[in-house]
Amino acid sequence: MTLTPEDILQYRFNIRFRGFDVHQVDDLLEQLAATLGQIQQDNRRLRSELRRTAIALKEMKSRERTLEATLASTRQAIDQMTTNANQAADIIIRQAEARAEKMLNRAHNRLAQLHHDITEMKRQRIQIETQIRAIIETHAKLIDASVSESESLDTAFSKVAYLEQNK
Numbered sequence: 001m002t003l004t005p006e007d008i009l010q011y012r013f014n015i016r017f018r019g020f021d022v023h024q025v026d027d028l029l030e031q032l033a034a035t036l037g038q039i040q041q042d043n044r045r046l047r048s049e050l051r052r053t054a055i056a057l058k059e060m061k062s063r064e065r066t067l068e069a070t071l072a073s074t075r076q077a078i079d080q081m082t083t084n085a086n087q088a089a090d091i092i093i094r095q096a097e098a099r100a101e102k103m104l105n106r107a108h109n110r111l112a113q114l115h116h117d118i119t120e121m122k123r124q125r126i127q128i129e130t131q132i133r134a135i136i137e138t139h140a141k142l143i144d145a146s147v148s149e150s151e152s153l154d155t156a157f158s159k160v161a162y163l164e165q166n167k
Helices: 005-010 022-165
Strands: none
């Protein structure tokens, strides 16, 4: 049985011939000794637990500081990596825009050249058509002249033939 301070304060010894009952006093002392022994044992155990807890707490705090430092350096590294990635992305975008601008300029130049070539080909086609028409007209005139000459020869031959018959 564990005694509480209230139990001790309320405990009353029976009075006997020469004072308190010796058996009751001895029983109380035994109970007090057992209780005190238990308290001392609990106290030692709790102090030992407190030391282990204090050591664990110290280790945990050390780990926490290490983790906080690691976290801070990781955040800094991530921030640096993000900054570097953004800078690299900006450079890549600027390079891509420059290449796109060059490609667009080449395409515009090629388009202008194609327009010029098409205009030149149209001019050449018109010139060739004009030359072919002129050749066709010349040949038509030559054919008309040949037909007229042939008709005049036919008329002359018919006159010659008539004259020969009439001779």
